[in-house]
Structure formats: structure tokens, C-alpha cells
Amino acid sequence: MKVDALIIGSGVAGLCAALSAQGEVLVVSEMGPTEVLSSMAQGGISAAISPEDSAQQHAIDTFKAGGEIASYDRIERFCQEAPEAIAWLEQLGAPFVRRAEGALAVRQMAGHTHPRTLYAADYTGLRLVQTLYDQALKAGVRFLSHHTLYSLSHHQGAIGGAVLLDRFAQRPVSIAADRVILATGGYGGIFTPHATTGAFGSGRAIALAAEAGAVLDGLHLMQFHPTALLSGQLLSEALRGYGAQLIDEQGERFSDEQLPRDQLSRAIVRHREAGHHTFLDLRTIDAAILEEHLAQELLLARCYAGVDPRTEPVAIAPAAHYSMGGIQTDERGRTAVEGLLACGECVQSGIHGANRLGGNSLLEAVIAGRRAGAESGYCGVAHDASLEPAQIALSRWAQGEPIALGQWRRSLGSVLFHQAGVIGSQARLQSAQAALGPLKAALKAAAPSVGPYLRSVSAYLDAQAALVLAEGVIEAAIKAPPVGAHYKEES
Amino acid sequence: MRVVLGSGQEFSLGAKPGTLLSTALKALADSGVDLGFKIGCEGGVCGACAVRVNDREVLACSYALQESDRITPLRFSEKSADLATESGAGARLMRANAWLIAHAQAGKPFEGKAGSCILCGSCQSACPVYETSSDFLGPYALSRVWRYVADEREAQKQPHLEAVQQNGIYDCTLCGYCGPVCPQGIDPKMDILNLRSRSAVVGLQDPNAAAMGGIDFGFNPNQGF
Ligand SMILES: Cc1cc2nc3c(=O)[nH]c(=O)nc-3n(C[C@H](O)[C@H](O)[C@H](O)COP(=O)(O)OP(=O)(O)OC[C@H]3O[C@@H](n4cnc5c(N)ncnc54)[C@H](O)[C@@H]3O)c2cc1C
Ligand code: SF4
Ligand code: SF4
Numbered sequence: 001m002k003v004d005a006l007i008i009g010s011g012v013a014g015l016c017a018a019l020s021a022q023g024e025v026l027v028v029s030e031m032g033p034t035e036v037l038s039s040m041a042q043g044g045i046s047a048a049i050s051p052e053d054s055a056q057q058h059a060i061d062t063f064k065a066g067g068e069i070a071s072y073d074r075i076e077r078f079c080q081e082a083p084e085a086i087a088w089l090e091q092l093g094a095p096f097v098r099r100a101e102g103a104l105a106v107r108q109m110a111g112h113t114h115p116r117t118l119y120a121a122d123y124t125g126l127r128l129v130q131t132l133y134d135q136a137l138k139a140g141v142r143f144l145s146h147h148t149l150y151s152l153s154h155h156q157g158a159i160g161g162a163v164l165l166d167r168f169a170q171r172p173v174s175i176a177a178d179r180v181i182l183a184t185g186g187y188g189g190i191f192t193p194h195a196t197t198g199a200f201g202s203g204r205a206i207a208l209a210a211e212a213g214a215v216l217d218g219l220h221l222m223q224f225h226p227t228a229l230l231s232g233q234l235l236s237e238a239l240r241g242y243g244a245q246l247i248d249e250q251g252e253r254f255s256d257e258q259l260p261r262d263q264l265s266r267a268i269v270r271h272r273e274a275g276h277h278t279f280l281d282l283r284t285i286d287a288a289i290l291e292e293h294l295a296q297e298l299l300l301a302r303c304y305a306g307v308d309p310r311t312e313p314v315a316i317a318p319a320a321h322y323s324m325g326g327i328q329t330d331e332r333g334r335t336a337v338e339g340l341l342a343c344g345e346c347v348q349s350g351i352h353g354a355n356r357l358g359g360n361s362l363l364e365a366v367i368a369g370r371r372a373g374a375e376s377g378y379c380g381v382a383h384d385a386s387l388e389p390a391q392i393a394l395s396r397w398a399q400g401e402p403i404a405l406g407q408w409r410r411s412l413g414s415v416l417f418h419q420a421g422v423i424g425s426q427a428r429l430q431s432a433q434a435a436l437g438p439l440k441a442a443l444k445a446a447a448p449s450v451g452p453y454l455r456s457v458s459a460y461l462d463a464q465a466a467l468v469l470a471e472g473v474i475e476a477a478i479k480a481p482p483v484g485a486h487y488k489e490e491s
Numbered sequence: 492m493r494v495v496l497g498s499g500q501e502f503s504l505g506a507k508p509g510t511l512l513s514t515a516l517k518a519l520a521d522s523g524v525d526l527g528f529k530i531g532c533e534g535g536v537c538g539a540c541a542v543r544v545n546d547r548e549v550l551a552c553s554y555a556l557q558e559s560d561r562i563t564p565l566r567f568s569e570k571s572a573d574l575a576t577e578s579g580a581g582a583r584l585m586r587a588n589a590w591l592i593a594h595a596q597a598g599k600p601f602e603g604k605a606g607s608c609i610l611c612g613s614c615q616s617a618c619p620v621y622e623t624s625s626d627f628l629g630p631y632a633l634s635r636v637w638r639y640v641a642d643e644r645e646a647q648k649q650p651h652l653e654a655v656q657q658n659g660i661y662d663c664t665l666c667g668y669c670g671p672v673c674p675q676g677i678d679p680k681m682d683i684l685n686l687r688s689r690s691a692v693v694g695l696q697d698p699n700a701a702a703m704g705g706i707d708f709g710f711n712p713n714q715g716f
Contacts, residue, residue: 031529032577034610035539040532093591093642095600102599123607126536130608134590134635143581146570168570168577198532231514233534300534303511303553406521452527452572455520 001026002176002382003142005373006162008149008205009183011038012125012362013344015132016369017181018141019092022376026175027136028144028164030458034129037185037200037345038365041125042236042296044117045089045366046359047082049104053114055079062360065111066324066353067484074331074350078367085366086118092135095120095127109358110237110260117359122296125362147173148458149205150390152180152212152340158380159212159339163390167454172390176382179339181372182209182327183365186345188222190466190473191320193410194417196225196234201323202462203469206346209327210468214335217348218325219469220477223356223485224422226264227280228319231304235280235297235316237261237358242285242294247313248276262355262422262485265318269422272317279313318422322361324352324485325476333372339380343368354484397457400447405459412439412463412470420474425489429478436474440467495561496526497573508558512551513540516574527573535674538609541565541616542574548613548672565616567625578612580631587628588654589635591645598643604677605638614669614679626658630669630679633659637682640689652690660686661697 004023007014010033018027029036048058058079063072086104090096096118097105108115120127136143146167153161153174161176182205189201210216227235227246240257246264247253248271255267268278282290282297287310290298301309326348333341333349344365351364419432448460482488492504494515502524506515513530520526531539533552540551543563551574564571569579584590600606614630621627633655640651663683670678690696 031531031539032610033581035529035531035537037532037537039537039609040534091594093594093600093639093644095602095606095642098599121607123536126609127606130606130610131591134584137581137585138588138590138592145581146575146577167575168572198534198537199530200532231533303535304533306509402523402525404521404523406517449525451525453529453575455527455575456525459520 004178004376005181006175006177006179007181007183008162009185009344010034010133010143011036011183011185011344012128012132012365013369014181014183015129015136016366017183017343017373018136019132019139020370020373026142026144028147028149030148031146033143033145034133036129037197038129038362039126040198041362042122043109044107044119044124044359045086045128045362046109046112046117046357047086047363048079048114048116049083049086049118050106050114050116053116055082057113058082058116061112062351062357063353065355065357067355068353069483070353071350077331078351078364081367082363085363085370089128089131089366092131094131097121111357128362148454148461149184149208150461151385152208153383153385154212155381155383157213157338159337160380160382161385163385163387165390165454165457167458170394170450170454172387172394174384174387176384178379178382179341181333182340182342182346183344183369184346186323186326187469188320188323190412190469191222191416191421192413193232194317194413194421195232195320196228197320198232202466203323203346204462204465206327207465207468209335209340209342212340213337214340214342215328216326216472217328218476219472220480220486221324221354221484222320222473223322223324224262224265224318225321226261226268226318227316229300229305230315230317232319233300233304234319234321235300235314236294239280239282239285239294239297242289245281245284247279247281262487265422266487268318278316280316281313282309283311283313320417320421322356324348324354324356331371332375333368334375334378338378341372341375341378343372354486394450394457397447397460398450401445402449402456403442403446405448405456405463408439408442408463409466412466415439416470416473420477423487423489424477426478429474432474436467436470443467492556492558494556494559497563504556506556509555512542512544512549512554512556512562515556516551527575529575536609538611541611541613543616548616550611550674553674565612567615567618567621568612576612578610578615580610580612583628583632584635586654587632587636587659588651589632589639591639591642592647592650593645595644595646600644601638601642603638603641604675605634605682607675608635608677609675611674613672613674617668617672619666619668620662620664624658624662627662628655628659630683633663633686634677634679634682637686640686648689649693652686652693652695655686656690656695656698660690661699
């Protein structure tokens with residue numbers, strides 16, 4: 001099959017790219033089209049839309065929060081485009097909450113000098129995804145769901161398609177395309193179980209892009225959220241806003257709950273490393289407020305931590321939340337390889353610097369997705385790549401010795417979190433690097449089983465990519481000076 | 492704890508009763524059992540992990556396992572591999588015109604629950620109409636059409652209503668099986684009833700009833716309106 005634009009990813013970035021692309025468009029996703037990480041975003045999407053706010057102020061806030069290392073000019077153009085992006089979403093039917101008199105409502109998020117985050121109840125992400133999906137169907141965009149990316153097709157130094165594995169049929173397919181747009185999301189999942197990203201986020205496409213010659217940048221810049229359940233689910237910042245307190249097993253408070261995310265994460269990790277357990281105590285919040293405004297958080301705590309936060313504190317710890325680093329692109333989404341574009345959380349496009357502000361990532365997914373989709377001139381040489389390498393791999397794996405990949409991933413995540421996570425130091429980073437050796441050997445000696453829904457195969461490909469990214473994260477962290485979310489102690 | 496999966500294979504899980512099904516499935520995979528299943532956000536919002544437990548639809552990431560639970564895939568899916576399924580939502584939503592057709596510039600967005608559908612497919616699996624007709628547009632697609640018809644910003648209500656007449660709102664038996672299994676608290680039956688009354692208001696009537704020589708007023712009630 002040959003298409004004009006092959007978009008890998010159906011999150012907010014991929015769907016926005018699809019709605020902006022010319023010609024025949026095909027959107028690929030690992031599972032169903034709306035079964036994506038973007039659905040998880042609750043907080044909202046930021047844009048300076050009120051008269052008392054300005055794009056310049058939004059840009060200054062973004063630049064400062066990012067540790068002043070990103071490109072101010074790019075940020076300014078990005079923030080200027082934000083109100084128009086919101087108007088576009090509104091035209092498509094996005095159900096943003098409005099104030100009584102009809103104007104779009106905005107909420108305050110940490111680090112923004114003005115309330116400028118639009119929201120759709122506590123379901124901003126999923127409502128955006130579903131609205132964009134409906135519009136993509138309306139526009140005649142085609143979807144190839146339950147297909148997982150196996151390789152990018154190179155030809156004469158450019159990208160001209162991809163080989164995918166059909167998860168139901170358990171066989172490879174080749175798609176030729178003038179250009180491939182990666183919208184595959186971030187790599188926070190390599191820190192699993194210390195990640196808020198559920199089962200998403202191994203960064204496989206990022207590793208494949210690098211193999212194809214794209215440049216990866218700022219991999220060490222990972223944002224940690226201070227209050228996640230020990231199983232990874234995020235407990236909203238709003239809880240601390242309403243007065244939830246951080247306590248330890250003695251019931252003692254040990255930090256100021258209003259500190260910025262990175263500082264609070266460090267305080268919690270230090271307390272835990274001193275042998276304490278850490279909890280978020282919601283009993284300080286009025287029960288009526290909890291039930292009315294924070295029902296989702298109550299549900300998460302009950303379901304995943306097995307506690308009723310109205311009567312007992314909930315165990316929490318920081319977890320990897322958002323990857324600022326990724327595939328380097330210019331403002332139009334172009335990578336260093338012709339025919340290959342990228343947008344959304346998988347890129348590092350010079351906006352978030354060393355710390356992303358709340359609501360700016362959905363905004364980036366929309367703006368960068370639209371820009372990359374519209375970039376029809378950056379083409380490679382479309383061609384149907386041979387299926388043979390994938391076929392050989394599948395038959396080789398069918399005879400291999402399966403490995404407990406979940407356990408392997410948890411080991412990798414623990415190394416990263418404890419040695420290259422919230423608090424780094426040269427000594428910790430070097431021990432992380434050393435710890436990767438045995439993990440690498442274990443993975444090399446193993447093979448996935450080729451079975452229903454290619455679940456094991458997909459997990460294996462994710463593990464390989466997670467290892468590549470882990471090496472990249474540690475290497476970058478060793479070299480880079482501390483800034484923003486990247487913190488290093490004297491060792 | 493022992494559970495029965497898929498087509499009758501029985502598995503022994505190391506997990507204790509009360510463990511989340513998603514956690515138990517991951518542990519089972521880790522123990523070397525190659526079973527097809529989907530896990531996504533592990534927070535109940537992406538819709539990937541819906542399955543049936545003891546003949547009732549649940550999200551694996553929010554169901555606490557009990558001894559002897561019988562876990563099977565969703566029914567009436569387009570594709571399945573063990574517990575992993577594809578409901579076929581895309582084609583149904585296309586047939587139903589389930590999108591905003593034309594933005595009217597003014598007006599409030601729809602704020603009801605149907606706007607939070609995660610396309611998990613649970614309602615479709617619970618709907619008995621599919622036992623006899625796979626052409627039925629079904630609960631989530633009809634619910635989504637109501638979401639757009641009831642959105643004040645939608646300038647074109649009529650095409651929505653026309654799209655749900657055939658194999659749509661009148662094929663629903665109003666049994667109400669879809670609502671209780673919805674993880675988002677949506678009640679598609681109510682949305683379908685709303686679509687029926689809105690259709691009646693604009694003079695659209697049950698094509699099956701009409702074919703059977705049903706109600707015929709002998710004039711077009713829309714004439715001149
Ligand atoms: C719990 C949580 C809450 C958040 N809240 C907010 C918030 O309030 N505001 C905000 O701005 N940001 C928030 N974020 C961040 C934001 O949600 C993400 O940065 C953004 O949604 C990423 O969108 P995306 O389109 O780039 O990628 P994703 O939504 O991750 O989509 C990736 C797509 O690529 C596909 N894909 C990936 N790998 C492959 C492969 N190998 N083969 C085939 N397909 C593949 C997937 O199937 C999927 O379709 C939150 C994140 C989390 C985890
Ligand atoms: S109420 Fe209608 S849509 Fe819902 S399950 Fe019954 S027949 Fe199906
Ligand atoms: S209406 Fe409810 S049960 Fe049906 S697909 Fe949507 S979320 Fe799932």
C-alpha cells in the first residue's frame with residue numbers, strides 16, 4: 001500500500017497531524033485508535049486567551065520554568081499560535097468548559113502567572129482524543145489499528161515508509177509513504193514501575209528514528225511528578241492545593257507541600273532514602289469537597305492502593321511523568337532525515353527546556369501536530385520495504401527461550417529511578433551505567449514468544465528500545481550540567 | 492487462586508483475591524503464559540482493557556479478582572485474540588455520522604456523560620440486539636450521535652437524526668443492559684430515547700413501522716415549517 005502521509009500514532013499529536021495533512025493519510029496505532037496515553041491528561045491545555053493575559057507572558061513563563069535553556073523565539077511563536085489552536089479545537093467540537101456568561105473557563109496551574117489552562121471536566125485528554133477521532137473519521141482519514149511499528153524503511157538516506165506488525169494476523173506489512181510522521185508519545189515508561197504513564201511510553205519509535213539517523217536531544221530531561229501512587233497512578237496537584245499534607249509513617253510533616261514539582265519530588269525522595277515511608281494525607285480536606293471535586297482521586301486510591309483516603313493516608317512517591325527530551329525537530333517538525341517528521345511528546349523541539357509547564361504538552365501536541373501534518377514538502381522516496389527481515393525475526397523468535405519481560409522492565413525502571421532519576425550524582429549515574437550491563441546481557445540471550453496479539457513480541461521490542469533510551473538518558477545525564485528537572489548532587 | 496480464562500483454560504494465579512485483574516494478567520504473562528490481552532492507561536480512561544468476568548463487562552484495570560472468576564473476551568467484536576478485542580467502532584461511528592457536522596459559532600457544548608465515552612466496547616458486548624443483527628449501530632455510536640445532536644453548537648441536527656433511523660434507534664429494545672456495564676456511567680438507552688423523541692419532533696418515524704404500513708398521517712408534518 002502507498003500513502004502520501006503515514007502517521008504513526010493516534011494520540012492528540014497524531015490526530016491533529018492527520019487532520020492537517022494533504023492527500024491520502026493513514027494513521028497507525030499499537031492498539032485501538034483512542035486507546036492512547038493522551039486520554040489520561042486531566043489538567044487541561046494552556047493558552048493565553050483572556051484579555052488580561054498575553055502570549056508574551058505565556059512565553060516568559062514557559063521559558064523561565066524550563067530553566068531558560070530553550071529557544072525564546074520559538075516559544076514566543078508557539079505561544080502566539082496557541083489561541084488560534086484553541087479556536088480550531090472549538091470549531092471541531094472540543095467541549096471546553098465555559099463560564100456562566102459563555103466565555104471559555106480557564107484554571108490556574110502552577111508556574112503560570114495567569115489562569116490560562118482550558119479544561120473539559122477532569123477529562124480534557126480523553127474528550128480531545130475522542131473529538132479529534134470523530135473529526136478524523138469525518139475527514140476520511142484511514143486508520144490501521146492494532147499494528148505495531150517494526151522498522152522505518154530507508155532508501156537513499158531518506159525515509160519512504162515503514163514495516164509494521166499486524167497484531168491480530170501476526171504478520172508483517174509494508175506501507176510505502178512519501179513521508180512518515182512519528183507521533184508516538186514519550187519515553188517516561190522506561191521508568192516503570194516508577195512512571196505515571198500506565199503501560200505506555202517505551203519510546204520505541206524514538207529509538208528507531210535514531211537508528212535511521214535522526215538526532216536525539218535532551219534525553220536526560222525527565223519531569224517527575226511528586227505524588228504518584230506506588231503503582232504509578234498520578235494523584236493530582238489539586239489535592240495539595242486543597243490542603244492535603246505530606247506525612248511520613250510517624251505522621252510527621254517533612255516538607256512544604258506548595259514547593260514546585262521538582263523540589264518537592266527531591267524532598268520526598270530524600271525522606272524515603274533516609275528510610276521513611278511517605279504518604280499524602282487527604283483527611284485534612286473537607287469530605288464534601290473530596291467527593292464533589294476530587295472523586296477521581298478517591299477512586300484511584302481505593303482501586304490501586306486499596307485505601308479509603310477519607311479515613312487513612314495514601315502511600316505516595318514521585319514518578320516519571322513527562323519526557324522533555326526526544327527526537328530533535330525544527331519548528332515544522334522536520335527531523336534530520338528527509339521524509340521523517342515528528343511531533344508531540346516524542347520530540348524535543350525547543351519549547352519545554354528542562355521543565356514543562358502544566359497544559360503545555362497537550363498544546364504542543366496540537367500545534368506541532370498541525371504543523372507537521374501540513375508540511376507536505378519534506379519527502380523521502382516512497383517504497384515498499386522487504387518483509388523478509390521481519391519474517392525472519394518472527395520465525396527465529398518462535399524458537400527462542402521466552403523471558404519474563406515485566407520483571408526485566410521493572411529492574412530497568414528501578415535502576416533508572418534510583419540512580420538516574422529525581423536525584424542524580426556522577427557516582428549514582430556511573431553505577432546506573434554499570435547496572436545496565438547485566439540487563440543488556442539478559443535481554444540479548446532471550447526471545448519473545450510469537451503468540452496471540454503479538455503481546456510478547458511487542459513487549460520485547462519495547463524492552464529493546466527502553467534499553468537504548470536508558471543508555472541515552474544516563475549518558476546525557478553524565479554530560480549535562482544540572483538544570484531544572486535534571487538535578488545532580490556532588491558525589 | 493484459580494481463574495478460568497478464554498475458551499476454558501484454567502490458570503492458577505499467584506495473586507490473592509482482590510488483586511486487580513490487569514495486575515494479575517501482567518503477572519501471568521510474566522510467568523511465561525503467552526496470552527493475548529490489552530492493557531493501556533491502568534487508570535480507567537483509555538478503554539483498552541475491557542473484558543467479561545462471569546458474563547459481565549468490566550475494565551480489567553479496575554476489577555478486583557475473586558476466586559473461580561471466569562474471564563472471557565468482549566462479545567460481538569470485529570476481531571479478537573484471547574482477551575484482546577477490536578470492537579469495530581470506527582465503521583459504526585462513520586455510519587452514524589457521529590461528529591460535529593457544522594459549528595454554529597454560538598452556543599454551549601454538550602456537558603452530559605455521553606461526552607466521556609472511552610469506546611471501551613462494553614455496552615456493545617452487553618447488547619442482546621447483536622445476537623441477531625450485526626448491522627445495529629449500537630449503544631456507543633447512538634449515544635455519541637446524541638452527544639452531537641444535544642450540543643448547542645451543532646448547526647445541522649437533521650443529518651444526524653436521518654443517519655440513525657436505519658439499523659439505529661428503533662432496533663434498540665430498550666432492555667437497558669448497556670447502562671450498568673458502562674465504566675463512565677453513561678446510559679445509552681436514555682440517549683437513544685432522546686434521539687427517538689427528537690426524531691418524532693422533526694417528523695422522522697420508525698422505518699420498520701412505516702414499512703409495515705404503520706402510522707400515516709397522509710401529510711408531511713414538516714411542510715411549511
Ligand atoms: C497521567 C497524565 C496526565 C497528564 N496530564 C496532562 C495535562 O493535564 N495537560 C497536558 O498538557 N499534558 C498532560 N500530560 C502529558 C500529555 O498527556 C502528553 O504529553 C500528550 O498527550 C502526548 O500526546 P502524543 O500525541 O504525543 O502521544 P500519545 O498520546 O502517547 O500517543 C502515542 C500514539 O502512538 C502510538 N504508538 C506508540 N508507539 C507505537 C509503536 N511502536 N507502533 C505503533 N504505534 C505506536 C500509540 O498507539 C498512540 O496512538 C499528562 C500525562 C500523563 C501521563
Ligand atoms: S438498551 Fe438498546 S442499546 Fe442498550 S443494550 Fe438494550 S438493546 Fe442494546
Ligand atoms: S458508552 Fe460506556 S460502555 Fe459504551 S463504549 Fe462508551 S464508555 Fe464503554
